[in-house]
Amino acid sequence: MDFKPIDRSYFNQPTLYLAESLLGKLLVKETEEGTTAGWIVETEAYKGPKDRAAHSFGNRRTKRTEVMFGPAGYIYTYVMHTHCLVNIVSGELDKPEAVLIRAVEPCMGIDLMYERRGLNKKKVELTNGPGKLTKAMGITNEDYGLPSFHPPLFIAEGRMSVNIEIGTRIGIENSGEAKDYLWRFWEKHNAFVSK
């Protein structure tokens, strides 16, 4: 099976719409070891200057946040403790916004995911969290700044997502009023959504 990257113009939509629209799309990563792909089942929006939980809060522009000020559709990776998290940049030029991919459901390359995560893991443990899916798919800081509409790391058409649920984001308790924003989207009843 071969995947076709989505058209670049797809990313030119408001961040909250993009975050919801990404549900059901495929995230594909090609490496020398093989290709892995997963349906996106959980996302979170991070909206630039006004969002206390975003790295780009107050238009903070550093080496790390730089890519978020660029055009939409590029990859923003970020290292958290021992883990790597993956985002898609959105918003217009100079609007530092992004969508965090929190969970995917394995679609292709599942053997490879087991190899990377550990053969003794349950299937649901492969990709049901932002740090887990990057490890399963071999996504690292090396992917920072790459386009997400072109191999080796890209978004492709997937399946229709129904029963979308909306709620507050996770892991940002100390971010003031921002913690109450309903900027998290997920597929209801999908086992791969993080808890």
Added chain:
DNA sequence: ATGGAGATCGACT
């Protein structure tokens, strides 16, 4: 130069 903090995970109690 140095220290602190963070969009997490897994092991252990």
Added chain:
DNA sequence: GTCGATCTCCATA
């Protein structure tokens, strides 16, 4: 439920 791991970036001095 708590805690330790052990990274990179950024703010201080």
